[in-house]
Amino acid sequence: MDFKLSKTHLLQQELFRRFAETEIKPIAEEMDESEVFDLELVKKLLKYGLMGIPYSRDYGGVGGDYLGYALCMEEISKVDASTGITISVHTSLACSCIDGFGTEEQKQKFLRPLVDGSKVGCFGLTEPNAGTDAAGQQTKAVLDGDHYIINGTKIFTTNSGFADTFVVFAMTDKSLGTKGISAFVIDRDMPGVKVGQQIKRMGIRAASNCEVSYENVKVPVANRLGKEGAGFKIAMKALDGGRIGIAAQSVGIAQGALNEAIKYVKERKQFGKRISSFQNTQFKVAELQTMIDAARLMTWRAAVTKDEGGNYGPEAAMAKLFASEMVNDVTRACVQLMGGYGYCREYPVERMMRDAKITEIYEGTSEAMKMVIAGSMKIS
Amino acid sequence: MKIVVCIKQVPDTNEVKLDPVTNTLIREGVPSIINHDDKSGIEAALQLKEKVGGTVTVVCMGPPQADVALREALAMGCDEAVLVSAREFGGSDTWATAVIIAAALNKIGYDLVITGRQAIDGDTAQVGPQIAENLQIPQVSYAEEIDVEGDSIIVKRQFEDRYHIIEVKTPCLLTALQELAAPRYMHARGVVEAYEKEIKVFGYEDLKDSLKLEDIGLKGSPTNVFKSFTKQAKGVGTLHADLSVDEAVKVIIDKMEERHII
Structure with a gap:
């Protein structure tokens, strides 16, 4: 068992991180305020292959895997969850239905333009x-x-x-x-x-x-x-895979919020000291990072199981259930760490706390996840 | 056109800290990147290839860890990658480095060689021009724009107070400025394919027919580093605007007297 990312996954992660920092972070606040997704950004996501990661090069896709896709979802969602869900719905819902259940002719006609960067x-x-x-x-x-x-x-x-x-x-x-x-x-x-x-x-x-x-x-x-x-079978199968993306999105939002909070507590002074020097702050940050890492490992496990052709449904549901509840706790704690400033729209943790809530609802609510998990345990 | 781009893997100077005692770079834990000027060279090469056809080969001299810089270049769209790496090459200064890279380029073959102007860690701007001298081909440094006309390259060369427009016949070497081209991102598919491609490694054995041991490595390096130090930051200057000539003279004289210069 190896918890390290391979070299190709590390370089993919580097690409996603650089892209997110340069192309998305500077416009994330403005897109949230205006409630309009930047269509130029859509073009860039398509151009650099971010909308076709786990699909075969035979159809013009990237030829990557679900672990790579999960890394993309995390890095992008660290700076903007809206861009995360845009990639997710396209990739793991729309494309996966055609890839999994389409005929060869349908894949050439419908999947190819979706994964080669032409269509959304x-x-x-x-x-x-x-x-x-x-x-x-x-x-x-x-x-x-x-x-x-x-x-x-x-x-x-x-x-x-x-x-x-x-x-x-x-x-x-x-x-x-x-x-x-x-x-x-x-x-x-x-x-x-x-x-x-x-x-x-x-x-x-x-x-x-x-x-x-x-x-x-x-x-x-x-x-x-x-x-x-x-x-119904097609939809449920797509949602099983989609949940890996939402779990990764949750991990990304949480890590993004914690990174912002850490930056803040290192600068903020109260009672004559940086608040990062208080043990209360240190313990809180340690707890939050531990929760994020646990969710990340669950997400990667589900992704790798899917890549290896295993029964990933229950693992994906567990990852999504845990990660989505985790990100709500983590972002709320990050706002608290930053006090009044955390509550201001000038700082991104406010947006991240609002963005976190939906992860417990879409692509299957937390309650639906428990139905899937309990069902797989055959306890009734 | 066969374009070869020479790149260097350097520590990301945004992340670098200096050891306050020894005044040397603390490299531990600092991420490595492709040198900025070199990356613009890669972009310019890819744009030329898209325009006139051909191939782009990327060459890097360095330790085995430089592999990742070459993978990144492949993921941007380069066709082939060569790592020039051997124990014998260690300790080379700019001169010895240029001798080794020139030997590698002779083995690879080229119509156009592009190097970055200078590396952000050494800042010498010597290796590119020295490679051209070793290869005995024309060179144009400080390239800000390039275009192809037949078997010639038209280069807009940045100069202190003007530009030079220079036409040069291939084979030739250009040193690229960052302004030459804004590098593209890697493509996600390119990253996957970059790790499926083989990176050729040229060691001493591969190049020994055109290299002498006394010309390379520490032994072949004429440079002796006397001392390395950090530039001290100067204080902020004061601006005295709208003064008459007499007033200006007085301000300068007063300042020099205050500092006991005169």
């Missing part, structure tokens, strides 16, 4: 009335010759403001429950696709997140991923 993807599963209970889908796909006609509304579709390719789930047979859901690849330009306004949120405010309605959208049968009824 998004993922439409959640509906206003179907969250954790994904089986309650109301979006319908009705077969009509060689096309399906899709009608329905999806909510909280990350990247939908600018994405080109939408992986969307719809009921093809309501009577079959989860086995009646199918997955489709929809092009933004197809008539009837309507992307609504940016949804106002507490954190990750720069990330594009809209309601998307599908009104009589005519989708070729050739755009269906897997068999009719395979949609």
Whole structure:
């Protein structure tokens, strides 16, 4: 067993760190304030391969792995969680559905532009009335010759403001429950696709997140991923992998916040001393770093298990459950370490504390993670 | 066009601290980077390749740890990498280094050689020009812009108070300024591929036909370092603006008297 990163992973980490520090950190606050994701940044993410890391070079991808992708999510989220989720939804949700369940023809047509840096993807599963209970889908796909006609509304579709390719789930047979859901690849330009306004949120405010309605959208049968009824399985598989990304995002936000807090306590003087010289500060920082490291190791374990073809689902759920709760504790403690300044929008820990909350909710709530973990333990 | 870029791995001077007793660099724990001017040289080479075709080979002389600098250059898009490394090469000054790199370049072959102007750790700006002298090819230093016309390179050379526009026939050597080109990031795919490629290592045995032991290493180095020290920071000057000639003269005389210079 070796806990050290390989040379190639270290150099990847170096790239992600430099990119984050130079291209994202200077604009993160402004993007949060304006609640608009910088489209020039999207182009740069595509240009340097940050949107196609764990995908084969046969399709124009980077040829990396999930550990590399987790390193990317951590380094990017250290400076901006909104950019983190933009990469995550594209990579581990949209692309993974096509990579895992598409035919060779579908991969050439839909996956290639997503991983070679040409297009951005998004993922439409959640509906206003179907969250954790994904089986309650109301979006319908009705077969009509060689096309399906899709009608329905999806909510909280990350990247939908600018994405080109939408992986969307719809009921093809309501009577079959989860086995009646199918997955489709929809092009933004197809008539009837309507992307609504940016949804106002507490954190990750720069990330594009809209309601998307599908009104009589005519989708070729050739755009269906897997068999009719395979949609639920496809979505759950994508979310299993996605959770590794969210765990890594949580680790990144937490480490980013702690780094900021450490910088501050080394400078701040009270009672005639730097507050870093107080044992209370030192113990707090030691506790926080320990929690972050524990979450990081869990995340890497899940990523490596996935890379090695193992059963990563429960490990990914554990990493996500632990890391997302950890980042909420850590960012709250970092704001506390910085006192009144930590609460000010001038310092990034305020944004990081707001950004942290969503990690306990999206790509499966903490409660859903416990369902997955308990299910794998077969204790009922 | 076969372009060869010579790079040096240097300590990141932003992170370097000086030992207050010995006045030498504390290198422990300091990250190593590709020298800034050299990295601009890599970028310029890649841009030339994109424009006129050809290949970019990157060469680095240094210990085996310099491998990572070469991997980074490959991840930026260079085609081949050569590490020039041997115990016999250790202790070389700029002269001996240039002798060794010239021998390596003769083995590799080149149309255009690009080096950085100078390294941030040694600051001599000697190795590039000395390589050209060893190879007996024309050189243009302080290149700020370059372009290709047929088998000639047009170089905009930075000078103290002006630019020189120089046309030079290949094969030739240019020393690059940071202003020459802003280096691109590595590509994520490039990083993965960089570790799949083989880095050629040229040791003494590979180059011995064109090297004499007495010309390289400590023995072949004419430089003797007498003393190394840190430049002392000067105090902030005072600005006296809008003075008449007489007033200005008075200010200067008063200051010199105050300091007992006159």
